[in-house]
Structure formats: structure tokens, C-alpha cells
Amino acid sequence: MSSVIIQKRWESLERPGLTRAFSLRVHSSSGGEGLKRVCSAPQLGDQDKGSLLKRKLSVSDTEPCVVSSGSSKYKKGSKQQNTKSKTSRNVPKNLLDPNDLECSLCMRLFYEPVTAPCGHTFCKNCLERCLDHTPQCPLCKESLKEYLACRKYMVTTVLDTLIKQYLSQEYAERTKTHLEETRELSDLTKNVPIFVCTMAYPTVPCPLHVFEPRYRLMIRRCMDTGTRQFGMCISDSQKGFVDYGCMLIIRSVHFLPDGRSVVDTIGGKRFRVLSRGMKDGYSTADIEHLEDSRVEDSNELERLQELHDAVYEQARVWFQNLKVHFHNQILLHFGPMPDREADIQATPNGPACCWWLLAVLPIDPRYQLSVLSMTSLKERLVKIQQILTYLQSIPNN
């Protein structure tokens, strides 16, 4: 029975469509935080909250533990039991029921079991997912605000050891599943996590303020798997998100005491979306990377270089003549204009100045997107040239 309730609970935690991300353009904030804000609402249904099976483990990492036969309770070893610890450590296998070492959230054998201050134990990943939504124990509702703030989810050694020692086969299977799941999450072209929020560009920093539960999970997975990457796309009313985006590489994550985080990222490869999917409430996509087509002909390359130099100079003048207020805001959020590059075809994304300009120029995201998707440096430079010429034609720009 508890399994049904808990399954329902997971559905309610991660049901897609209940939360919506939106972003505020950073230019408008006078506070100058420069963070794209993602809005969210708590997901827990009240009817689910109180109805979970209560199972409390009162174990401590430091004290020895004795398993009482067939029951789901663990008692701290008394002095009497300690004196014959050699015999009590050899627990007959038939007295140990794997179900007693099952996480009440995922209904599987504990993996990296952590015990909250209230005494309830869960898999580390499972508890973290609950805390994404609300800083309470999912079973007894005790506040876990401080526990979350510390972020020290120490594995409960006694349980971990017990599992490894007495349920080695089950543990091996559980580990295998865990590794398979991690591998699936690590693929950088298949089922790539997609953050639907704002435009991102190669080489351009993109600081994010993450507080929506599904994106907390996404960012944590990017860190746990070691990929430290996810795709960024803007939303699309029909498809959910648009056909082109840019990978963001996580440079650092700063967790706030309430579980929100400030994630510092920088743009990586551009991509085209081949197909869309969902994973635990966030979007995913199969993607292919976009690369500029190389110009090999020397005459053509010479003309491209000239065009690039002209656009670079035009952009430099435009940026220098911007009102101090705008100039400083751009410096604060996107850094200085990148230097002129010696080889404009050095990377498959072309020179960084194009992306910096695209990020700072006051143009519609749809227009920015069309330039992002181009694989011809020449076309990209021409578009940027047109925008700059237009902006410079407006008096008092």
C-alpha cells in the first residue's frame, strides 16, 4: 500500500507543466545581480503529505547496531549486547530482510543511505530531491532547514556497511543500476538536459539563479555525473523550446542555505535539436552540434577577414560611444568586448566578439536565435553589421 502512495507522491513531485520558468533580462535590474531568475512553486499535494508510511530508524554512526529479527526497527546496541559483539555481528542471513533496508521514496535498496536529524533514512539522491521541493522530512515533516543549509549529507556508515556485508548481491545489483542511470545521464548528445530560460552563446558567461526544483535536480545531476554541462534554449509556445541552443558549462555552483543556488556558467558548443523528451520534470533533447563551415579559398578568406575587421571596428566605436550607464552594465554582466583574434577560424564557433555582440545588442531573442543557428561566419558578420549600422543611425543612441 505504501508503495502506491509513494509512487503517487513522486508523480506529484515531478509532474511536468506545473512549473514554469521565465527570465528577466538582466539589463533592467538596477540591483545589478545579473542573474536570470527562474520562478517556481512548491509541488506537494497536501493529501499526500500526511499519508506516508512512518518508519523510523534510530541509528547513530558511532554506535554498533544489532538487527532484530524480521522487524524493520533497528536498536542501538546495549552494553549487554556489546559484550558478545562477535556473535551478534554474524547475523544469520535469514533474519535480514532486504525490504527492511529499502528506501521509502524509491522503494529500492538504500543507495548511499543518509539519516536526517529526525532519524529517518533515505538514499542520498532521494532525500535531496525531496529537499528540492520543501525543507522537511518527507515522512515525519520535521523541519530540515538547518540540515539542508549545511549540505553535509554523510552516509550512515552502519547501514551502508550492513548492506555491503549482508546483502552483497542486492548491493551489487543496486550499484549496477545506479551506474547505468548515471551513464544515461552523462550522454552529451542523447537525452541532454535542457534548461528552458534564456539565450546563451559560445564563450559568453551566463550566471543563473536556480530555485525551481526540477532545475535544482538537473544542476545536481550535471555535477554528480561530472559532465558539468546542459543545454540552454529559449521557450517556444508550440514545441516547448526552440530548435537551436547553446551548451552551458558550469564553472561553479554556490548553494544558498535554502537550497537555491547561483550557478556560474559559460557558453560552449551550439546545437540543433533533433528530438525532444522529458526526464523527471525537466526537458531533454537529442542534439547535434553546430560548427561553422570553414572557408579554405584564400581570396575568400581575405575578404572574410576584411569584413570581420570592419565589423570589429564598427562594434568598438558603437560600444565606446554608448551612454556610460549602458556601457557599465554591459561590462558588469558580460565583461569587456573580447580582443580581436589572430585566426578568425580557430574554433568551430568563430571569433568570440560575434557572440559577445549578439548577447549585448538590444535585439529580439528570435533574431538572436536566427544568428546563433548560422554556420557561416560571413552571414553572421553581415547580420551584426546590419544591426550596428541600424543602431548607429538612431540619433542619441
Ligand SMILES: [Zn+2]
Ligand atoms: Zn531511494
Ligand SMILES: [Zn+2]
Ligand atoms: Zn523524519
